[in-house]
Amino acid sequence: MSxxxxxxxxxxxxxxxxLLTPVPVEYMVPYTSLLELYEFLSSDEPLMSNDEDDKHVKEKVRELLDYLDEPLNKKKIQKALNMPWAKSPYILIGETTRVTVVNAMDTAPYGEFFDPVETELLLVSQREQTPLLTDQPELIHRIIDASVPVQVFDIDDFQFAVEGDHFTHPI
Known part of the structure; x- marks a missing residue:
């Protein structure tokens, strides 16, 4: 089980x-966060503070988009867009990694505290009872401050999250 x-x-x-995990991992990704990738590529604003890192990340974003735009993967993603909260069939990204795109639609419950993509991340996490993984400490603090009932891991704790047996469902 992943x-x-x-x-x-x-x-x-x-x-x-x-993408290189010791155990099988499935990432649930809101569709709107895929759309953000196109915005990142077309924007003049850097994703990273270092020019070399920014160039490298934008190259990786382009590679991911190219892969997701391949006909079979695109067809899987389109399948999820037919209904609110539908999930795509999984897309293999690596030997042990797969992605499921979720057509998350509702952005109202946390609109005052979180932007629309953050809200969708939280709602998918709640709906699927699946931990949220982020690299944004301020998002983690806002989740805690708002008492959002989700389990959240910082990217620095990813190996701990993957290897441990501490997944709990929020109350």
Missing amino acids: RQFVTEAVMLAIYGEL
Whole structure:
């Protein structure tokens, strides 16, 4: 059985270790976070502070988008877009890694505290009872401050999250 996490698509491009895991892992990604990848590529704003790192990350984002735009993968993603909260068939990304795209639609419950993509991440995490994985400490703090009932892991704790047996369902 694979470990599951909810995360943004950009995390898969930025952090290569997410694709090279010792155990099978499935990432649930809201469709809107895939759309953000196109925005990142077309934007003049850097994703990373270092020019070399930024160029490398944008190259990885392009590779991920090219892969997801392949006909079979694109067809799987389109299948999820037919109904709110539908999930795509999984897309293999590596030997032990797969991605499921979720057509998360509702952004109202946490709109005051979180942007629309963050809200969708939280709602997918709650709906699927799956931990959220992020590289944003401020998001983790806002989740705690807002008492959102999700389990969240910082990217620095990814290996711990994957290897451990501490997955709990929020109350």
